Amino acid sequence: MGIEIERKFLVKSEPDSWRQGRALRLTQGYLAKDKTSVVRVRVTRSSEGEEAWLTIKGPTAGATRAEYEYPIPVSEAREMLDTMCDSVIDKTRYLAPEGQHTWEVDEFHGANDGLIVAEIELDSEDEAFSLPPWAGQEVTDDSRYYNSSLSSHPFCDWGGPSTS
Amino acid sequence: MGIEIERKFLVKSEPDSWRQGRALRLTQGYLAKDKTSVVRVRVTRSSEGEEAWLTIKGPTAGATRAEYEYPIPVSEAREMLDTMCDSVIDKTRYLAPEGQHTWEVDEFHGANDGLIVAEIELDSEDEAFSLPPWAGQEVTDDSRYYNSSLSSHPFCDWGGPSTS
Numbered sequence: 329m330g331i332e333i334e335r336k337f338l339v340k341s342e343p344d345s346w347r348q349g350r351a352l353r354l355t356q357g358y359l360a361k362d363k364t365s366v367v368r369v370r371v372t373r374s375s376e377g378e379e380a381w382l383t384i385k386g387p388t389a390g391a392t393r394a395e396y397e398y399p400i401p402v403s404e405a406r407e408m409l410d411t412m413c414d415s416v417i418d419k420t421r422y423l424a425p426e427g428q429h430t431w432e433v434d435e436f437h438g439a440n441d442g443l444i445v446a447e448i449e450l451d452s453e454d455e456a457f458s459l460p461p462w463a464g465q466e467v468t469d470d471s472r473y474y475n476s477s478l479s480s481h482p483f484c485d486w487g488g489p490s491t492s
Numbered sequence: 493m494g495i496e497i498e499r500k501f502l503v504k505s506e507p508d509s510w511r512q513g514r515a516l517r518l519t520q521g522y523l524a525k526d527k528t529s530v531v532r533v534r535v536t537r538s539s540e541g542e543e544a545w546l547t548i549k550g551p552t553a554g555a556t557r558a559e560y561e562y563p564i565p566v567s568e569a570r571e572m573l574d575t576m577c578d579s580v581i582d583k584t585r586y587l588a589p590e591g592q593h594t595w596e597v598d599e600f601h602g603a604n605d606g607l608i609v610a611e612i613e614l615d616s617e618d619e620a621f622s623l624p625p626w627a628g629q630e631v632t633d634d635s636r637y638y639n640s641s642l643s644s645h646p647f648c649d650w651g652g653p654s655t656s
Binding site for chain 2: 360362363364367382384386387394396398400404407408411412413453488
């Protein structure tokens, strides 16, 4: 088991230096999303090709959560996304190095268009990190920004707030 | 993707020749069980050792259903069973050869004690097969006998019917 410790921030419209990082296109859906477990199917597409992953996450405790990740065939992941997921999230992920860490900046498309969120993964909950100039309000504990939540309650239905 | 075509029957108390087959102990729980998908974690224990599998099943259509199965580390499966599954099914599976097919006869323990169910996997819905002398009523379409259902509505709570 991996333990996932993440902090999540909204992203300001300027500066957008994070766009210079390597980009991946992510398409993902959920086979389960309840309080005790989340089961995610994800296809990643980059200049290096396509991969697919099945990820299982346990209950969230603060910024920490158990996570198990397994590679699966892309064709099987696409079948699951098409037949077992009621809604699918589509986003571009930019990898933005900043000091010792690499931020993942997710620019959402489709029903979540307009939303840009940055995540940093830490080794412990009290690990220090520098906040980039484009990082805005922290939303780690705001469940509306969970991807599992965005798949059924997308940003376009919120009526705000602005991410800038 | 595999396509799972199964028929399921209750098992009479006599004859119990199926007990002579190879036996596996199965412990399994569910990360998801809804109409569009079932996500099962299973640990199998036999004289040959332990294995664990993550299985994803699509919607049921008659006796047919899409199925995807991936091996995972036993230690991770046990963590998921302990922390993400509200109830766990425990059963002994006997493999009973009968003509061209091998039946799987599941004798349940714990909250499903007293229930014995046999399944045969077919290549097509109209494939012929011989019914063993210990096979009783067919329950293929009875959702109460789905393992995902037995985990939350166990046999001990039914007040019958008898399996003999």
